[in-house]
Amino acid sequence: MSASTSSASAQEFYGRWARLYDLIARRTPGIPRLRRRAAATCRLEPGDTVVEMGCGTGANLPYLREQVGPGGTVIGIDFTRQVLERARDLTAEYDNVHVVRGDATRPPLADVNRDVDALLATFVVGMLEDPAGAVDDWCDLVGPDGHVVLANAARSDEWYAPPVNAVFRAIVVLSTPPTTKLRYEDQPHLRLDRKIDGAHARLRERSSAVADETHVFGVVRLTGGRLG
Template identity: 80%
Template structure:
């Protein structure tokens, strides 16, 4: 039987090219990626890890924040999307794209592989549109919080049902997009309402980040559908 993660890899592998277009060209998405990178509170020379980096649409924004002295590591388990991320960031020698599982990130190997990386640990973790695909999103957020050093930051951005007053038509469109874009195994398992399960996972992930953080910044974008939460750890 195909597992959810095999199904997700097959899905994103097959649609890598289309996903890349959507990830870079959707109106307003560049602004959102800019805000997500800003929420990471990075300084020149810092190290940031993006979990589930996909085709790498966030990586240039992160690279801008850490500058030429910093390090950006993108991790994803789907090879075709990673190849796109690699090509898109080939001009930067301090952006590294690795194949791995975001719930068991190969961080020691990743940092060792970065030539000349100062052993200063990880300053921030970013995950955009990923936690809804994980079996236990809150658990993954816990691990990411443990990964960043003291005063580090974890940032999540996810699409979930809008809570604005004008939400019904927005949510109808959102529901259609979720049904169409949910890998088949997940769709079968959650029957006709994958968007409800998606909301639960996203709520759980953002709630865990709020519990763990000593300072939290929340924003919403795109008619309230995209939630951005940044948490500063102790």
């Protein structure tokens, strides 16, 4: 499958399930607290500019707006039209929150005439062909003294991991387009683990200060880095 075909398939998949995805993104126990923590890890101040790559239906955008205040700027980027429509509805009351359709690996930020102070990407790198390369590009976009924060789901390493990981594996298979496949040459949950490990390791390499946390039964990894 070509990269363009894969991208089109993913857009169709996430567009079709936008409403369900939005419900899961906002109502899953522990996830709202995680989103607030991810926004806080960006270390934003009033008046700052923050970009979210793969903003989806906009669940993180209000938390980011709380951090930058009415004088700051929040930019959410996603490639799926249906989820962006829900993000725009959610943030319509804020004149400093902007939702843009675009690719997280080639963000349409040429017209941003200000420094980007922080970049957030939650549950995104597992969908990218080259997650570590994307992290490099995001770090370059933010520049010295800024912050890049990643939050992603991967298998738990906690002592109670076996049943948690069994559920996680089932969710990954069901949420990986196309969902009609019963057998994979490369198991989706193992492929996802490799991508996330690579992305978070690259952020640690690029950062002068790092915060590492786990959330939601050890399934979600949160890494925040201050760039040197």
